[in-house]
Amino acid sequence: MTDTDSGPLAALDLARFAPLSMPSRLLLGPGPSPVHPRVSQALAAPTVGHLDPAFLALMDELQCLLRALFRTRNELTFAVSGTGSAGMEACLVNALEPGDRVVIGENGVFGGRMAEIASRLGCDVVRVSVPFGQALDPAAIGAALAAGKTKLLAVVHAETSTGVLQSIPELTRLAREAGALSLVDCVTSLGGVPVEIDEWGVDLAYSGTQKCLSCPPGLAPVTFSPRAVAALRARRSKVSSWYLDATMLLQYWGSERVYHHTAPINMLYALREAALLLCEEGLPRAHARHHLHHRALSAGLQALGLELPVAEALRIPQLNVVRIPHSARPEAELDGEVRGALLREHGIEVGGGLGPMKGRVWRIGLMGHGARRESVERVLGALEHVLQGAGAHITPGRALPAAQAIWQSEER
Numbered sequence: 001m002t003d004t005d006s007g008p009l010a011a012l013d014l015a016r017f018a019p020l021s022m023p024s025r026l027l028l029g030p031g032p033s034p035v036h037p038r039v040s041q042a043l044a045a046p047t048v049g050h051l052d053p054a055f056l057a058l059m060d061e062l063q064c065l066l067r068a069l070f071r072t073r074n075e076l077t078f079a080v081s082g083t084g085s086a087g088m089e090a091c092l093v094n095a096l097e098p099g100d101r102v103v104i105g106e107n108g109v110f111g112g113r114m115a116e117i118a119s120r121l122g123c124d125v126v127r128v129s130v131p132f133g134q135a136l137d138p139a140a141i142g143a144a145l146a147a148g149k150t151k152l153l154a155v156v157h158a159e160t161s162t163g164v165l166q167s168i169p170e171l172t173r174l175a176r177e178a179g180a181l182s183l184v185d186c187v188t189s190l191g192g193v194p195v196e197i198d199e200w201g202v203d204l205a206y207s208g209t210q211k212c213l214s215c216p217p218g219l220a221p222v223t224f225s226p227r228a229v230a231a232l233r234a235r236r237s238k239v240s241s242w243y244l245d246a247t248m249l250l251q252y253w254g255s256e257r258v259y260h261h262t263a264p265i266n267m268l269y270a271l272r273e274a275a276l277l278l279c280e281e282g283l284p285r286a287h288a289r290h291h292l293h294h295r296a297l298s299a300g301l302q303a304l305g306l307e308l309p310v311a312e313a314l315r316i317p318q319l320n321v322v323r324i325p326h327s328a329r330p331e332a333e334l335d336g337e338v339r340g341a342l343l344r345e346h347g348i349e350v351g352g353g354l355g356p357m358k359g360r361v362w363r364i365g366l367m368g369h370g371a372r373r374e375s376v377e378r379v380l381g382a383l384e385h386v387l388q389g390a391g392a393h394i395t396p397g398r399a400l401p402a403a404q405a406i407w408q409s410e411e412r
């Protein structure tokens, strides 16, 4: 290389690079969500080796804490190195073999993602679909399970793409009666609403750190029931992913401590602290907190004149879907302008719509450390300001009082 090189191989002009400095945002989208300060601190603790006795002790603690969050006695409960989608892929790749029949409930983007992964595994994928915004129909799931020998039923508990919360116990009962394993996506639900793995008879479940666990993205807590482990041991073929193979991972997370891949040490510190924070608060209190601020936000949004399209009984408290209001311009144009102004002028991130909802709705998350009164006050104030500026048809002046009325009714 000579001094006259240009392009990627030219000597870097280091003067152009300032030391890292990121803006502080109020993350009220569908994830990532605000990180608790104690979790950020844990992330910055000194890195040790992945077989260091201090780290092995932390792994044991983390497994206990994850069992408490999932409400399970499952021995095989650990964190997959990767985001929520890695947890999804880990469950599917370990539970399924080529040719297996799998029934997947699809009422949003994430059910579709499970179906895509299962089809790449060479499975016979039966999708039971309902329009986005609705819950799955247990009768249709039952009929699909009855139509052929099924290995697995997979459903999403909290569909972040549509804002619909799915009732699980009846579906897992149907799976068990049909002799199938059940898999539940708990990425957005865990920590925000009750998740009862043992009581509901769920065989495999996964979550993600960046939704209601107040932790950055990067890990996927998973849990496998004894039935799921027995099915894993009875496989005719090797798990097709080496990295996500639970038969090998359980030798590292179990007592043998066999090296598989280097654990993401500092992310595991963060998840340990995040899980501990939730256990200290108590799950029922955390769920009540998410529900209260959801009610305050919903009241405020409706007082602004905005519409919440998901039926009240199906709403996910930590993920609020709101229809983009009418203005002189097309909805999709207002969408970008409003979300841009919220971020630039108010430091607040909210989510746009996914899939068929794109350009039609906003998704406002109140997840984990974000489920606080201050978040609701800031987003309602900022939305009112930005929507007024954009000439949208709203009713100013009423949002905050409506939210305050909810908090006050709770204090009494």
Ligand SMILES: *Cc1c(COP(=O)(O)O)cnc(C)c1O
Residues within 6 Å of the ligand: 031, 083, 084, 085, 086, 088, 110, 156, 158, 159, 160, 161, 185, 187, 188, 208, 217
């Ligand atoms: C966010 C999310 C995922 C995917 O998680 P990533 O961390 O983005 O990989 C899967 N399922 C649901 C329901 C989610 O909300």
